[in-house]
Amino acid sequence: MLCGGLAVLAAVSGRAIAQVEDHGYSAADIQAGFKIYSAQCQLCHGPNGDQIAGINLSRQRFKRVVSDDDIKATVSSGIVSAGMPAFRFQPAELNSIVAFIRSGFDTSGTPFKLGDAARGKAVFEGKGGCTACHAPQGEGRFNAPSLSAVGAARQPVEIQRYILEPNKAMLPLNRPVSITLKDGRTLKGRRLNEDSYSVQLRDETLRLHSIAKADIKSYELGKTSNMPSYAGKLSDTELADLLGYLTSLKGS
Amino acid sequence: MRTALGWAFALIAALVMSVPQAAPAAEVSAARIQGAAGEPQNWLTYGGGYSSQRYSALTQITPANVKGLKSQWVLQDNVIGVWQSNPLVVDGVMYVTQRPNDVIALDAKTGKVFWQYRYTTSPDAKVCCGSNNRGVAMLGDTLYMGTLDAHVVAIDARTGTKLWDKALADLNLGYSITMVPLVVKDKIVVGLGGGEFGIRGFITALDPKTGDEKWKFYTIPGPGEPGHDTWRETDWEHGGGSAWVTGSYDPSLNLIYWGIGNPGPDWNAAQRPGDNLYTDSVVALDADTGKLKWHYQFTPNDNYDYDSVQVPVLADIAWQGKPAKVMLWANRNGNFYVLDRATGKFLLGAPFVKVNWMSGFDANGRPIQTPQPTGAATYPGNQGGTNWFPPAFNPKTGLFYVSAWENYGSIYRREQATYEPGKVFGGGGQSVVSPAPGTPTPGIGRKSLINNWTSETGNGAVLAIDPQSGKRAWTFPQFDVTEAGLLTTASGLVFTGGREGYVYALDAKTGKELWKAHLGGQINMAPITYAIDGKQYVSVIAGRTLVTFSLDN
Structure with a gap:
């Protein structure tokens, strides 16, 4: 019982420390990691860390990594089958890379506070x-994301x-789209995908539509989010x- | 007076005549390669012949009937990541590679596989941008493949067994080979990759029987060599200058032409003052000795990673009223060039997409550079106005065709880079100009089923450029960016594709879309065409499938 209690305490205090110390990763480490990332990792992983299929480093989406140690191990050993070479970094450098990834590639130093x-x-x-x-769960009114x-x-x-x-923060993909078809119908919703010939969208009642561009009379991508500023x-x-x-x- | 049946026979005869019959399988001699244009039923080299025009004399598929193309067979393979291979077709047999360094021989009529060769790539191989391989070259009965770990392997084309294997450079320093070797007479010419790792690039010619080195040309001149003074102190030692795309050859001048990659470090030109020859240049080398005959540098002291790794397209055209041997080049730096390929003289330069890193050319064809302020956008962006994907030239229309990225810019960040063997020698980084932080932006290859960017971050287009003016004859826009190469035919067609997974046939004169098929995977190489038993085929790789089309009987 004592052991279990201690473990819970450690977990709780660990989280608390992480919060006050910028998730346990110092600004200096993040900045140092940014430099290493730019020099060594960006060519393959891209400026946003999303250039490899199925992986998005800044969003913490990995194929085999869970813990910080996993990141370090992967960087150090490489993944031959995927063309990722092994990197020989010092422990401090590895910590910096982890910090940069865990910060979500935040190099701005924007202050924020996590409350209760x-x-x-x-x-x-x-x-x-x-x-x-x-x-x-799931999408809400106006396609508001879960x-x-x-x-x-x-x-x-x-x-x-x-x-x-x-x-300002709205990504182009999240812009409210309004499409008027040649047959007079108007569809409003969220654009899901697009190519040269068609556009896929989910309307405000969450129904899916795939529309041929040849059938479109007018097509507007709004720049104002449906969400109000707080x-x-x-x-x-x-x-x-x-x-x-x-x-x-x-x-x- | 002919009967209807007689007319039909005449028509069939004409159709058959337009497609040479498949010759019995024979060795691919150097003479056959030089005369590749005369046997359009085969696709004998990477660029469809020494001129790299990707122009085929086959005329069975025409603007009038192209709508009737049907898929005949599909080769589906376990390729992880983009499949950039350019198949060869020799007397009915297709040779294609897949990642990382496998070779497959198959029946080009049915897609049935004869053999597969697997090369074991070293786990220490380093490549900046994916485990790519763009195919094999053939001489005699032997195939030649470069490997990710910087070897060249010779393989018996009949059996798929390895004949020899030669390491050309130290992979621990970041050298690699992704390009297709170029067979020139009795030599196998190979360029090395690794420009992001601070290599000193080179092009080398090998003995086809043994792999022994016949000559070697360093793309970064050493002490005592002309051009060495364009480097400060020891900067040349890690000056980059990879040569990762196949060159071209002019037998009449006995010159090999090769595009040279970026200097190292990529993005911090201030760290390597000088022009940094022969990075971002085209070099003309004597085919027998590898000695430099001339060079032209597209981007001196490059600050933007504008590799000149495009395929040199050789054409004999009228220039200002006189017949001329020219070289046509749409460069990653956003400009289209016409050069005299005998002398290297600059004849024309004109932007084919938005360009703001330079404002024009001086009398010698040197760009007048206009660096943008820190934090401002540079056009074209880091991946360039175009890149490695091969263009095409059609002597009948006189037009040059290229896949381009439009309205695509980058904001660069410059940092002092320290060279460490085998590590990326980048000197900063870049981000694509986008409307909001965190916006998905185009990079190398599509990574998702979903296109989640907009035209604000750039879009793709096929351009037809008139070499006489450098101006566009037509534009075929695509919503997504494209890495598809081009194929053009004597019947007036242009075949290409894009990231959206469509393969297209366009009217070579007007750019009008005549046919398309959705193959569901991005097209990262040019289509090829060939013929067997009087029938013309078009093959294209999309995603993880190689699809071959022809007209029904």
Whole structure:
């Protein structure tokens, strides 16, 4: 029992330390990792870490890596079958690479604070009114994405940017699309995929459509997000708590 | 007076005549390679002949009937990552490679495999941009393949057994081979890759029987060699200058032409003051000795990774009213060039996409560089206005065809790089100009089923360029960017593809889309064409499949 209790304590305190110390990775390490990444890793993995199929380093999506030690081992031994060479880094360099990846490639140094997740949940469901669009699972109203694993998919600074500056932060793929067809129908929704001849979208009732461009009369990609900005609407503590809650959502 | 049946016979005879019959299998002599244009039923070299025009005299498939193309067979393989191989077809047998260094011999009529050769690539091989291999060369009954670990392997084309295997360079220093060797007379000419690892690049000619070195040309001149003074102190030792794409050959001048890659470190030109010859250049080498005859440098003191690893396209055209031996070149740096290939004289240079790293040319054809402020966008971006994927030239239309990236820019970051053997020698990095932080942007190859970028980060297009003016004759835009090479035919067709997985036939004169088929995987090499038993075929690799089309009988 004592042992179990200690383990829980260690886990809890580990998380607490991670939060106050920038996830346990110093800004200096992240910056150093950025330099190593740019010089040694970017050519293959790309500036956003997403250039290899099935891998997105900045979003923590890997094929075989779970822990920080796994990252170090993979970097050190390489993956011959995939064309990744073995890199011979010093331990400090390996730590820096891990820090840079774990920071979600955040080189901006944007400050953020993670507050109490339980209080954040209350903000999410109460004052924030977030549940009006964001469903607990799956897409909600206006194609608002599920946030059930947002803490695994996005870094805190990114989530904060979405909350405060949704228009600026909106990725092109998330722009609300409005298509008027030659037969007079209008479809509004979210663009899922596109090529030279067709566009795939999910309308506001979440139905899927694949539309031939030849049938389109007008096609607009809006630059204004359906999500309102929360800048000035939440106190610093509420924002920190909300961030604490959202980053705790890691999926099942 | 002919009967209807008589007319039909005449028509059939004409159709058959237009496609030479498959000759009995014979050795691929140097003379056959030199005369490749005269046996269009075969595809004997990487570029479809020494001029690398990727122009075929086959005329069975025409603008009028191309809509009738049907898939005849598919070779599906376990290729992880983009499949960039360029098949050869020799007397009905196709030779194609797959990652990392396998060779497959198959019946080009049915797709049935005769044999497969597997080379064991060293686990220490280093490549910047994927375990690519672009195919084999053939001389006599022997196939020649470069390997990721910088060897050249000779393989018996009849049995698929290895004849010899020669290491050309130290893979621990980052040398590799992804290109297809060029057979020139009695030599196998090979260029090395590794420009991102601070190598000193070279091109070498090997004895086809033994692999012994016949000559070697360092792309970065050493002490005492002309051009050495374009490097400061010891910068040349790690100056890069890879040669990772196949060159061309002009038998009438006995010159080999080769495009040379970027200097090292890639992105920090301030760290290596000087022109940095012969990086980002085309070199003309004596085929017998490897001695430099002339060079032209496209991007002196390159700050943008503008490798000149495009295939030199040789054409005999009228230039200002007189017959001329020229070289046509759409460069990664965004400019289209016409050079006199006997002398290297600059005849024409003109941007074919948006270019802002330079504002024009001086009288000698040297670019007037206009570096952008720190943090501002440079056009074209890091992957270039075009790249390694081969262009084509059609002597009948007089047009040069190339896949281009439009409206695609990069913001560069410069850092002091320290050379360490076998490690990336980059000197900074770059990010693609995009509308919001974290926006997906095009890089090397499509990695997902979904196209999740927009035209704001760039788009692809097939361009037809008139060499006389450097201007576009037509543009065939694509939503996604493209890495597909080109094929053109005497019947007035252009075949190509793109990342979206379509293979297209376009009208060579107008760019009008005449036919397309969706193959579901990105096309990262040029289609080829050949004929067997009077029937013309077009083969293209898309994703993990090689698909071969022909008209139904």
